[in-house]
Amino acid sequence: MSRPGLDTNPLELTPDWFNQLFEEIGIDAEVSGLTAKSIGTGQIGENVRFVFDYARKGDGAPATLVGKFPSDNETSLMTAKMLGHYEREVNFYRTFPKVAGRITPSALYTDYDPETNRFALIMEDMAPAEQGNQLTGCSVAEAERAMDAAAILHAAHWNDASLDTHPWLQGSAVAPPPALTMEATVALWTGFKDRYGPQLAQEDVEVGDAYTAALPKMQEIERPGPFALTHNDYRLDNMLFGKPGSPKPLAVVDWQTAGKGVPASDVAYFIGAGLTRDDRPKHEQALLRYYHARLQDEGVTDYDFDALYDDYRYTCFYGMSVAYGAAMLVKQTERGDQMFLTMLRRHAAQARDNNALELLP
Incomplete structure (x- = not known):
């Protein structure tokens, strides 16, 4: 061309x-x-x-x-x-x-x-599909659509060794080291606290502090489990929900962070920030079981639900790192401030509600 x-x-x-x-x-x-x-x-x-x-x-x-x-x-x-x-x-x-x-x-x-x-x-053009809204959250029906798409995404390259042949794909065996060092990632959390401190609850700061303190060891430990093609920014703002009867009930966009990763990370990221603080605890387990069933429909039969839930708990901190990291690395806007703070609060609550802190090394 x-x-x-x-x-x-x-x-x-x-x-x-x-x-x-x-x-x-x-x-x-x-x-x-x-x-x-x-x-x-x-x-x-x-x-x-x-x-x-x-x-x-x-x-x-x-x-x-x-x-x-x-x-x-x-x-x-x-x-x-x-x-x-x-x-x-x-x-x-x-x-x-x-x-x-x-x-x-x-x-x-x-x-x-x-x-x-x-x-x-x-x-x-996906119009008249409507973009999801990270701030207001989504319905259970919309969350199920996101789980449908996540299962399709993950099953397509479940434990696929060819992912390691792409140097541009985050997390692949031939990808260069991350541009953000561990020290820089921790420093972003410090900067986030400095910028947004008065708007942060102490219980949320404590989760962030525990997570960033554990990050070096988390990077050293290779947890057993499946890998797949992952989106890594799997949230409502990156989703276009089709009208009833449309050929694509959901179109996922913004694949700038695609990688080889833990499938449950996309699921934890979406559920943690996509549902409101009140709704998530009511529907979390049902949505996880829905995703697990859809994985099986797509041909993944060697991953039991207990393993999924352990991976979900361990990766629910990822959303916090996206929230505070992106807030400090992209242009600052009023909506962006609201969004990143909302995401961080929801993911901190997700970690507490699922006793995820006990999994930190």
């Missing part, structure tokens, strides 16, 4: 840019005009919806498309470069067709330039 150029603000992309793209990917159409509008709440990438007017519209020409592009914020750009976010998301769509397209929007075009950290991801 000749890689249509992307050297301008995505809100200013022209009909000619899309005409070149459509010619490259085999869509018979001539765009005569378009409108572009920023959508979503992403803080690492910018999402834009394109609505097209056509001089010629052949079969398969889309009325709208959604594009994802680099952030316009310098802090977020630096974080994305340091952590390999843009390269990883593009490679996810190129590498894992058993997942991409089945529980994600279909990707029409992907591009990444390592020299400039430029990337473009052009996808089907």
